[in-house]
Amino acid sequence: xxxxxxxxxxxxxxxxxxxxxxxxxxxxxxxxxxxxxxxxxxxxxxxxxxxxxxxxxxxxxxxxxxxxxxxxxxxxxxxxxxxxxxxxxxxxxxxxxxxxxxxxxxxxxxxxxxxxxxxxxxxxxxxxxxxxxxxxxxxxxxxxxxxxxxxxxxxxxxxxxxxxxxxxxxxxxxxxxxxxxxxxxxxxxxxxxxxxxxxxxxxxxxxxxxxxxxxxxxxxxxxxxxxxxxxxxxxxxxxxxxxxxxxxxxxxxxxxxxxxxxxxxxxxxxxxxxxxxxxxxxxxxxxxxxxxxxxxxxxxxxxxxxxxxxxxxxxxxxxxxxxxxxxxxxxxxxxxxxxxxxxxxxxxxxxxxxxxxxxxxxxxxxxxxxxxxxxxxxx
Numbered sequence: 108x109x110x111x112x113x114x115x116x117x118x119x120x121x122x123x124x125x126x127x128x129x130x131x132x133x134x135x136x137x138x139x140x141x142x143x144x145x146x147x148x149x150x151x152x153x154x155x156x157x158x159x160x161x162x163x164x165x166x167x168x169x170x171x172x173x174x175x176x177x178x179x180x181x182x183x184x185x186x187x188x189x190x191x192x193x194x195x196x197x198x199x200x201x202x203x204x205x206x207x208x209x210x211x212x213x214x215x216x217x218x219x220x221x222x223x224x225x226x227x228x229x230x231x232x233x234x235x236x237x238x239x240x241x242x243x244x245x246x247x248x249x250x251x252x253x254x255x256x257x258x259x260x261x262x263x264x265x266x267x268x269x270x271x272x273x274x275x276x277x278x279x280x281x282x283x284x285x286x287x288x289x290x291x292x293x294x295x296x297x298x299x300x301x302x303x304x305x306x307x308x309x310x311x312x313x314x315x316x317x318x319x320x321x322x323x324x325x326x327x328x329x330x331x332x333x334x335x336x337x338x339x340x341x342x343x344x345x346x347x348x349x350x351x352x353x354x355x356x357x358x359x360x361x362x363x364x365x366x367x368x369x370x371x372x373x374x375x376x377x378x379x380x381x382x383x384x385x386x387x388x389x390x391x392x393x394x395x396x397x398x399x400x401x402x403x404x405x406x407x408x409x410x411x412x413x414x415x416x417x418x419x420x421x422x423x424x425x426x427x428x429x430x431x432x433x434x435x436x437x438x439x440x441x442x443x444x445x446x447x448x449x450x451x452x453x454x455x456x457x458x459x460x461x462x463x464x465x466x467x468x469x470x471x472x473x474x475x476x477x478x479x480x481x482x483x484x485x486x
Contacts (some may be wrong), residue, residue, distance in 0.1 A: 163243050166409065167417030174420045174438050183439030186387060194386030195447050198379040202448045203455065205375035206232050208368055209273075214253075214364035216269045219355045221261045230459045231255040237456025238470060240414045240449065250470065254463050265352060272356060275312065276369045281401050284373065288401075292394050298429060305405075319350060320357045376400050383444045391430060398419040399426035419445050 210228040217223045235251030243363035285302040288294075294302075356362060381396035406422030409413040423432065423441035432440075462471060 114291075146169065163229075163409075163411045167412035169427045170421035171418035174409075174417070174424055174441065178438050179435045181433055183442070186436065186439050187443050189388065190443065191386040194382045198382035198386065198444075199447060199451050199479050200214065201379035201382060203377045203451050205372050205379065206236065208371035208375060212365045212368040212372065213269060214275075215361045215368060216272055216356060217255075217259075217261060218361035220265050220352075221259055221357040223255065223261070225260050227255060227258045230463055231258070231461035233452070234463050234465070234470075237460050240453055240456060241467070242471070243411070243413050254465075259462075261434065268352065269356065272353075275316065276366060277372070277404070278309050279313060280369060280373055281405060282306045284397055284401050288394055292398065294398075295429060297389050298327055316353075316357075320354050322350075373400065373404070376404070379448060380444065383447055385439070387440050387443060389427075389432070389436070389440060391432075395427075395430050398429060399423060402426035414449060415484075416445075 174357065210225065210232045213232070214223040214225055214228045231251040231254040234254055235247030235249075238247035238250045248270050252263060252270055255261065256263040259401045280303050282302075286306060289299055289302055300464060377393075377396050377400045378402045381393050383394060384391055402421045402425060403419060406425070407418050409418060409477050411418040420438065420441040423444065424437040427437040427440065430433070460467070
């Protein structure tokens with residue numbers, strides 16, 4: 108279990124201060140706290156340090172300096188002006204569709220715990236995306252769980268725990284995509300080694316998770332009774348309650364549909380990337396779009412500035428450099444695709460946030476001090 112915690116903590120480290128705030132204020136009951144320990148992974152010691160924030164901004168500044176070094180602005184502006192806007196619109200539509208697919212997957216993952224309306228899931232997803240665009244360290248992952256918990260009467264620990272399951276599925280899909288592409292495209296040796304290491308880590312994590320689910324399946328098969336009550340049991344009971352929640356999610360019939368829906372999320376993102384490449388007159392194959400999208404998605408999972416500014420451009424340029432795209436062209440494209448795919452999310456996120464009954468001010472307050480129930484969503 109410790110290996111699982113160490114392996115996945117990086118993806119959820121930015122949420123630790125929020126989780127600790129909730130825990131100290133008594134927002135979670137025992138079962139929810141245990142489930143969060145498995146998915147958000149509480150750090151070794153409580154801390155309100157600004158180190159993660161400084162690290163995120165620092166990395167973004169370093170990335171921007173490297174990306175913009177020797178950047179030819181005039182040439183990039185000409186390339187942007189010559190873009191085919193029909194393909195840009197196609198790319199925007201595909202990117203938005205990928206988040207609708209994510210909302211569908213989330214709905215399927217939470218099916219064992221209650222009925223989730225698709226409209227509420229979509230609204231929560233886009234509200235969370237807006238939070239990630241305007242606030243550092245990706246607090247939107249918490250905000251969307253908070254909103255859906257209030258609107259659908261599902262425990263907050265379960266909605267946030269399902270986000271952890273989503274990240275695990277995404278990691279498996281990204282690793283598999285890199286493995287398949289490496290067989291079809293001649294990738295640099297260093298990139299192949301990085302893909303191999305990522306594949307080994309993912310395999311270890313998945314093996315541990317599957318072993319835990321199989322262990323619970325065996326216990327349930329022995330008719331050892333219902334899951335322990337986390338409010339009355341000790342640490343062992345709390346851990347078992349969390350494992351039973353994970354088991355319920357992983358063995359439900361809807362889980363397999365959620366895995367299939369997960370393929371649509373990166374699928375539409377890759378289509379969006381390929382469409383923007385086509386609009387920018389980058390005559391690259393679809394497999395190039397696969398590699399660039401996967402590199403960006405893995406890269407921006409690190410703590411960083413609002414909207415992934417800096418890190419998005421860096422990993423986009425890094426992905427394109429694998430295929431010998433010159434740095435000026437790659438930098439201009441990274442800025443262009445960032446703006447094209449961010450603008451729709453900004454407007455849709457504002458609309459979703461308003462429909463959820465939150466303003467920008469109250470969103471910031473709920474992320475920092477979520478002591479009250481979410482407001483009722485607009486009709």
